[in-house]
Amino acid sequence: MEDLKMDDEEALCAETWLRPSSGNSIRQPNQPSFTNFTLSNDQPEWEDPSLLDYGVRIGTSFSKYSFAPDQDGQSLQSNNSNSKRGEVNQQINEVLKIGKAQDWDPRAMLNNLSFLEQKIHQLQDLVHLIVSRKDQILQQSDELAMQQQQLITADLTSIIVQLISTAGSLLPSVKHNLTGPTAMAIGKHRHISEILCNSGLGLDATNISESHGMGPNVANQVEPTGDTAPSHHPLDEPELKEEDDADEGENLPPGSYEILQLEKEEILAPHTHFCTICGKGFKRDANLRMHMRGHGDEYKTPEALAKPNKGNSSEAMLLKRYSCPFAGCKRNKDHKKFQPLKTILCVKNHYKRTHCDKSYICSRCNTKKFSVIADLKTHEKHCGKDKWLCSCGTTFSRKDKLFGHIALFQGHTPAIPLEESRGVEGLLEQGETTGGEKNRIDQSINFSFNTESHNGSRVQNIMDMKGSIDDPSSYLSPINYDSFNEFSRAAFDDPDGGFSFLIPGSCNYGQKNGGQSCYSDL
């Protein structure tokens, strides 16, 4: 593990511009199982006081970090580097274990890794060269430094892409956890992210982080494990199981998505399209796009003004999830078991249903109340009509559901309604059935489009497992590989290669970890 040596050296010389490349080089081999790395492998090191210290500092000194790295950053760096040799070894072990679980040849994985190792060696040599030269010429022109940096970044990129493709081809379905750290590492330097922004790749990264009042530097500040110290996650095993059981739709790993929180007024406003920067609401998306021009030149391009092509762009886009502004709600991001909401419409419906008065009353039965008018309309379709009733008193809106129920429970029979006017209703219900199916299909499309639910929940588990990390068996579980899913998919779906998908991840990560802790600290 030559790269680790380099880390040591880097720590000694403390060159600002080297840090990103070193950071990358460290993490590259780790990427396939990044979560493991951050969460479990070297827990004792992470509990190091300086690290904890670091965690506190994130909020206060992040803005200075990239310009004048202070001692804390350095010490953290060194702390990390001391442990990294072991980490990487363990990392590979992890990968091998995963391999077994997945039923592929661990030897092939080993070959791939050694190939990557070779590549990293080459890069290491290059960096060595630069370092030695730098020792000689202290007064280096910015231009030269920039060139070197770009050179290394390019190399690193190719390594990352290689690594992803190996990992991706072996592990068929993951995305977000990895994008976070890698991209973040790349985004560490403002220069780079600016370069990327100019090339149109890192657009989202900067924008989104800006929208939350943070420069791209936020990302720099937050080390991948910023909030992974045990003190931040007091969850223990039983709760983890609870999370498992909760089938509340998707369960994305924290940090794999960006959290947006609208204010109550915005939610109740009659708008459906909201500016992600200033939060202003619009009835039409076209108006929103016109509005976006005011936020900067990048929104004035014909591409930005054109109707968003969902097929291509959204795949690479950062996943957005929403938080309910109601404190203490499970859908609120501060909740211990936060369950994000998927869309703005979800937010609106959730907020109205859960935290608002039910002001719409069914005019037929005069008993059912609703806070969302669509719910009322749905109810009114059925209200007063014969339901499919079982002898046990359970009602069903559909005949097949009732028959399924009867087939399941011994002795239950359908109850015969008083007046026999079923014919028409039967037809109606058939129509609704097909409608329902259509909905379901839509949902499933959305679903696969976004992520796989179990994937998320499993990653969450890994995060949670930190609490019980003393148990060595806990982090040997094969769940880890799931976290690569979406990463690899992005890698293959995106024709531009490795970079475009790395950027959103970086911001994402910054948002989740740094951003949140910032909020709470400030």
Add this chain to the structure above:
Amino acid sequence: MSIVEALTADLLARVYRHLSCETDRKAWRLVCKEFHRVDSVSRPSIRVLRVEFLDSLLRKYTRIESLDLSVCPRIDDGTVSILLSGAADLFTPAVWRVIPPRFDSVKWTGRLRRLVLSHSTGLRHSGLEQLVRACPMLESIDVSYSQGFGDREAAAVSLAVGLRELKMDKCLGLTDVGLAKIAVGCPRLEKLSLKWCLEIGDLGVDLLCKKCFSLKFLDLSYLKVTNDSLRSIAPLISLEVLSILGCSLVDDVGLQFLGDGCPSLRVIDVSRCDAVSSSGIISIIRGHDCLEQLKASFSLVEVTPSLVDSLKDLKALTSFRIDGARASDCSLQSFSKNFKNLSEIGLSKCTGVTDIGIIQLVSGSSNLRLLDLTCCHSITDAAVFSVSNSCRNLTCLKLESCSIITEKGLYYLGSFCLLLEELDLTDCSCINNTGLKYLSRCSKLRSLKLGLCMCISDQGLCHIASNCKNIYELDLYKCCSIGDEGLEALSSSCKRLKILNISYCTRITDKGLEYISKLEELSDLDMRGLVQVTCLGITALAAGCKRLANLDMKHCQSVNDSGFWALAHHSRNLRQVNLSYSNISDLGLCMMMGNLTRLQDAKLLHLSNVTVQGFELALRACCMRIKKVKLVTSLRYRLSREIIETLHSRGCKIRWD
């Protein structure tokens, strides 16, 4: 007399048990009191014709296990309540302490195993529920053709927990919900017939198959079920008989499910399933090499070589019907090679059937009992010869519209097929008296159809009458040469005749009807267009044929009111009558409709002498028991709303013509 006294009641009962025919049992009853007593204590089943005797009959026959009320009009919830009024005590022990239950009056309900309530119009769910609740041993219920029955009645039926057999054909109101009730309530169901229950769908069938594992017989004919139902049926291990006649939504995919499932299947009927092809039938055959009966009438376009090939595997096949398909000579030939056991072949309306095909078919099938060659127009005496020669055991032969067949063919039949019981020669216009003479050698003949055989006359009929004493059904429709003499011969020797059609045999006069009146067993008489028959003939008929149940007198214009009065007076067992185009008057009609207490179906079209008031009165007189009436459309608006509504509310169906 001494011999009779020597016999104990036990021995008498043993003898009694061997009486199968109803007339024999009636004769037994009339011997003496002791015989009558034996009859009443050992009789297992009863078929009640008139509701007024029901209560006393049920008190007398204490050991009955089967009660048939299907031909009994005027059964409704109230009647049932009265019948069971004693039975109610039995099930409320609290009452016992006050009034001891009258066990004698309710004994019959405790033993009853079989209940036939088909064609009921007045009965509703509450009455049915009372009946079912009162009879804890019920194993079989027949409520078929009770068109008003639906889910509520099904719910009532489902209270019979021990039910094994249920017929609900044409209970038009029955839906999946009712079927679900039955499926849940009667888990021991073995036989279920749901023919024509048009509201039943896949969901109901699916649930049925999940709840009633012991189903052996299932009839889903003419339902709108799809392949999904067959998928649900496939796991039924004990299913032996499946009928999906006329299920046009079922196709080969569904039959594939059956082919893979239902291991006990022996009989399957896929007739008139339009979407089924021979490949579907082959898939059934592959899965069930023990199949005994395969009916695929009017489903197949052609009998393909591959189908015939796969049939080879069915060693146990006894009955095979492919009516309406194209059957070439060579496919018929390969049949005979493969089936020595085949006893029944249906090839009616098959195209391409020739003499050669039939000759090849029968050459190997010596065990054939039934051969249906209806409308195989091109077969000749040669085919009949080979059939008679090869299949000496033939009992039923249908040759309707095989019009080239002559007396030669009948000669062969009369020479070789002495076991023949049923022969259909309708529209074989070359048949003559000589032919009937040859045929009369088949002395076991029971059913003979000679409709539209214009060449036969009294002489031929005399040959048949003299030799075929067992004949019970004779069709002489439009045999114009038949006259009174033929009927004389017939009535003097064929005492068992029950069904007779002499429509449009215009030579028949009152004399002929007088002869007919000697046929005491006659129950169905079709005498349309006998213009020479007057009130005298009808009076004789009414006085003689007490069992007459169905009478068609359409176009008997010479009959006047006194004839109808005689009918009203004597023919108390009349159930169906067609008086269209007759000269009946208001009074006659009122007498007929009011007096005939078993009348359930009347066709009353174009009665020129009957006024609207006459109809009104007549309908009023019978409205409590009539189930079906056919009237001219013009009356629809001339009759009072009240009478029409009364008829409808009693469940009577009015057909406007």
